[in-house]
Amino acid sequence: MQFLRAILAHPSGRIGGVIVGVYLLVAILGLLGVTPHDPLMQFRIDRLHAPNGVYWMGTDLFGRDVASRLMLGISQSFIVAFASVALAATAGTVLGLAAAWFGRGWDGLIMRVMDVLLAFPAILLALLIIAVVGPGTWTSIAAIAIVYTPIFTRVVRGPALSLKTRDFVDAARTFGSSRHYILTRHLMLNLVAPLTVQVTLALAWGLLTEAGLSFLGLGTQPPASSLGLMLSDSRNLMEMAPWLLIFPGLAIMIGILGFNLLGDALRDILDPKMRRAAA
Amino acid sequence: MNYLTRRLVTFPLVMLGVSILVFISIRLVPGDAITAMLGTEAGLLTPDQRAALEAYFGIDQGWLVQYGRWLTGAMQGDLGISVTYGKPVLDVILERFPLTLELALLSMAIALLVGLPAGVFAATRNERPSDLIVRVFAMIGQSTPNFVVGLLIIFILSVGFGVLPVMGAFTPFFVDPLQNLGQLILPAITLGFAFAASVTRIARSAMLDVLSEDYVRTARSKGVPALSVIWRHALPNALIPVVTLSGVEFGYLLGGAVIVEQIFALPGLGRMVLDAILQRDYALVQGSVLFIALNFMIVNLIVDLTYVMLDPRIRLGDR
Numbered sequence: 001m002q003f004l005r006a007i008l009a010h011p012s013g014r015i016g017g018v019i020v021g022v023y024l025l026v027a028i029l030g031l032l033g034v035t036p037h038d039p040l041m042q043f044r045i046d047r048l049h050a051p052n053g054v055y056w057m058g059t060d061l062f063g064r065d066v067a068s069r070l071m072l073g074i075s076q077s078f079i080v081a082f083a084s085v086a087l088a089a090t091a092g093t094v095l096g097l098a099a100a101w102f103g104r105g106w107d108g109l110i111m112r113v114m115d116v117l118l119a120f121p122a123i124l125l126a127l128l129i130i131a132v133v134g135p136g137t138w139t140s141i142a143a144i145a146i147v148y149t150p151i152f153t154r155v156v157r158g159p160a161l162s163l164k165t166r167d168f169v170d171a172a173r174t175f176g177s178s179r180h181y182i183l184t185r186h187l188m189l190n191l192v193a194p195l196t197v198q199v200t201l202a203l204a205w206g207l208l209t210e211a212g213l214s215f216l217g218l219g220t221q222p223p224a225s226s227l228g229l230m231l232s233d234s235r236n237l238m239e240m241a242p243w244l245l246i247f248p249g250l251a252i253m254i255g256i257l258g259f260n261l262l263g264d265a266l267r268d269i270l271d272p273k274m275r276r277a278a279a
Numbered sequence: 280m281n282y283l284t285r286r287l288v289t290f291p292l293v294m295l296g297v298s299i300l301v302f303i304s305i306r307l308v309p310g311d312a313i314t315a316m317l318g319t320e321a322g323l324l325t326p327d328q329r330a331a332l333e334a335y336f337g338i339d340q341g342w343l344v345q346y347g348r349w350l351t352g353a354m355q356g357d358l359g360i361s362v363t364y365g366k367p368v369l370d371v372i373l374e375r376f377p378l379t380l381e382l383a384l385l386s387m388a389i390a391l392l393v394g395l396p397a398g399v400f401a402a403t404r405n406e407r408p409s410d411l412i413v414r415v416f417a418m419i420g421q422s423t424p425n426f427v428v429g430l431l432i433i434f435i436l437s438v439g440f441g442v443l444p445v446m447g448a449f450t451p452f453f454v455d456p457l458q459n460l461g462q463l464i465l466p467a468i469t470l471g472f473a474f475a476a477s478v479t480r481i482a483r484s485a486m487l488d489v490l491s492e493d494y495v496r497t498a499r500s501k502g503v504p505a506l507s508v509i510w511r512h513a514l515p516n517a518l519i520p521v522v523t524l525s526g527v528e529f530g531y532l533l534g535g536a537v538i539v540e541q542i543f544a545l546p547g548l549g550r551m552v553l554d555a556i557l558q559r560d561y562a563l564v565q566g567s568v569l570f571i572a573l574n575f576m577i578v579n580l581i582v583d584l585t586y587v588m589l590d591p592r593i594r595l596g597d598r
């Protein structure tokens with residue numbers, strides 16, 4: 001509760017929190033099918049209809065309601081972003097902890113593998129993975145997770161290395177605490193702050209990468225809806241139907257903005273040393 | 280071992296890792312290169328013809344032999360023959376690279392020209408309304424994906440001014456500089472948009488740190504003009520994080536801006552890699568990804584060396 005109050009007291013946290021909250025609500029509603037129209041229903045007589053009282057954000061080339069598809073697109077983007085970041089954070093934490101705890105050969109091996117993954121531009125690595133497995137939601141999740149795992153590994157390994165040498169860890173060892181207990185209680189609890197900040201910022205990247213992959217036709221596949229796919233479809237129709245570009249474009253931008261603002265606020269709250277850098 | 284030596288030692292190891300990863304992953308892509316190249320006509324090939332083609336492109340042996348042969352060639356500058364283009368991979372890459380390099384340089388120039396003054400300005404107006412405006416713009420800029428910026432630029436040009444960006448055949452800089460810039464300026468603005476926003480944010484925070492240091496206060500109390508304090512005394516020390524960010528971003532841009540190249544129909548490195556992956560052009564994917572990773576790592580190394588030049592106190596020994 002105190003943590004929530006701290007977020008709301010922070011200007012960026014307040015705005016970011018509200019944006020993320022609204023998006024989460026929209027994503028849940030989209031997932032539950034609570035949309036103004038059926039997102040797949042083609043109202044052929046109303047193709048490329050401008051926004052009005054019935055179609056709040058207009059219709060697309062097939063006469064499908066843009067607002068409903070946008071809600072479904074937000075759900076889809078959120079599922080991919082949350083699932084991929086959850087996977088990346090888990091894998092990164094395990095690998096980072098292992099590298100820091102076991103040291104020597106393990107540390108060298110894990111970090112060199114991470115260096116190899118980091119030597120690729122993110123989108124290129126994701127493209128390569130998708131080419132191997134084939135496009136789709138699950139592939140996008142796996143690709144984005146693999147791309148961001150090295151970042152989480154680095155975020156965890158650095159602090160874990162220094163925590164490992166702290167007195168309280170030595171004390172825990174002396175008292176006979178098991179390795180599992182020290183790793184999960186003493187180390188993990190102290191890593192929650194940097195991880196929380198990183199997760200929030202990674203969610204913004206997750207949204208961005210999912211939209212980028214879908215834009216290229218390698219993410220979510222039609223007829224399912226995705227913000228990147230909607231933008232890609234708008235390319236040849238933007239002069240005739242600008243709402244096809246403007247609404248999905250704004251939706252992606254505001255969503256990423258929400259996570260970035262929240263991430264900045266969390267960094268301020270959880271790591272006061274970074275206060276200025278985050279401003 | 281100090282940091283730079285360690286970086287130099289691990290450099291070839293990481294490159295080896297990259298080459299193995301790319302080699303294996305592209306071979307896991309379903310389908311084969313000959314069918315991808317010839318399409319339905321591949322069905323007309325006799326087994327002998329197919330075997331001859333596979334031998335020509337070096338894909339007739341086992342993976343280990345193929346890898347060994349490719350790696351030996353790569354170390355001598357021979358990256359193999361592209362199935363799609365029918366010519367050496369290095370030639371194909373070097374044809375595309377000037378565009379990618381120019382686009383990356385232009386984007387970085389835009390980002391620094393806009394971001395640096397904006398960040399410095401915001402830092403000197405800390406917590407005033409003008410600072411807030413710059414910060415809001417920077418945050419929005421950083422949150423806007425480049426494909427949204429690119430599409431909006433095309434939309435505004437076509438609807439507002441009735442013109443479309445120059446697309447189609449690309450003109451190299453040395454053939455016609457004006458036409459070349461005309462083709463690249465919009466993609467560069469598209470890529471420079473978020474880049475400038477990041478530079479603004481990092482320059483602002485670095486300047487805020489430096490402006491609160493004792494030597495700046497001393498300079499001010501000695502009566503050094505305000506502009507001189509900011510640009511001559513404070514800015515050089517605030518440049519280190521800006522250099523890091525610009526270097527990393529530049530390294531990424533050298534890998535090709537797949538989506539922006541796609542939007543503006545530019546024949547750059549990014550689109551080439553995307554097409555090569557989709558075409559299962561093994562040699563081209565391997566060669567270009569290795570080339571991109573090498574560029575990326577070299578740029579990062581240069582960034583580290585620049586630290587030492589900008590701040591002689593850093594010896595990179597304890598990192």
